[in-house]
Amino acid sequence: MSESTQPLAIDTDSGTVRATAHRPTPDTVVYTLGGAMRGQVHVTGTHRPDRWDQFTAVRVSAGACDAVHGLAPIESLPRLRSSATGYTGYLLRWPEATGELENSRGFESSAGNSPSPRTQRALAAVFRAIGEDVRTHADFPRLLDASRERETPGLVRFLAWSARRSEGEAADHTREGEQCRRAARTAADAWLTAARWIVTLSHPAHVLVLAVVLGHHAGSLFHAAGSSAWLAEYREQMAAEEHARAQRLTAELVSLRAQLQRRRPASS
Incomplete structure (x- = not known):
């Protein structure tokens, strides 16, 4: 996946966030944020939470590829353009016959503080939009395969x-x-x-x-x-x-x- 020429535009309560995707490794897509938000969001494929052998889910993480890759530098954590506070958290999404299901861990700062309701809504909107966007990429199946192999x-x-x-x-x-x-x-x-x-x-x-x-x-x-x-x-x-x-x-x-x-x- 080469770097996208058309960033994803995401409308939030805090303004429009632009997310530009590139793929540094076969099993990871990184979205670099601009506009109303700064930082990076990582996406990997993973298994469904209820089926260890079915790799159909995506994990959208704030500042880290997944639970085993450790924490990313604080400066890469997503934050509002007007704020110096970055946040960690993740969103897990997988398809069902009734539609996309999701599970998440609440966002919090590196100091362990929860974001304001407005920031929480903005982060949730960005993560959900990125989780939906990555599935539209032509090489999305290869992302799942690479994550399965890992x-x-x-x-x-x-x-x-x-x-x-x-x-x-x-x-x-x-x-x-x-x-x-x-x-x-x-x-x-x-x-x-x-x-x-x-x-x-x-x-x-x-x-x-x-x-x-x-x-x-x-x-x-x-x-x-x-x-x-x-x-x-x-x-x-x-x-x-x-x-x-x-x-x-x-x-x-x-x-x-x-x-x-x-x-x-x-x-x-």
């Missing part, structure tokens, strides 16, 4: 670790659920035994003790059986959720590895 090796390692962790968590929950089921059955059997005993007792003190044991209160067999059964259901639900998560992560891991293998011959 992120996939790290994502493969992360997903493999996450899948193993979820399977381990599922096994732990399953084991604890089985223990709770056994405890619930033991308490229920003891309650039934005590209930049979109480009808054979004649001494009031013995009857009173068993009545306390059979009652519905903390420490009773009835309570122990019920609470253990509830904990068993909870552990079984958690095991199912972790197992489903591990299956999803494994499927995305397989997809990413396949994408990496398909692109390896072309890049060698």
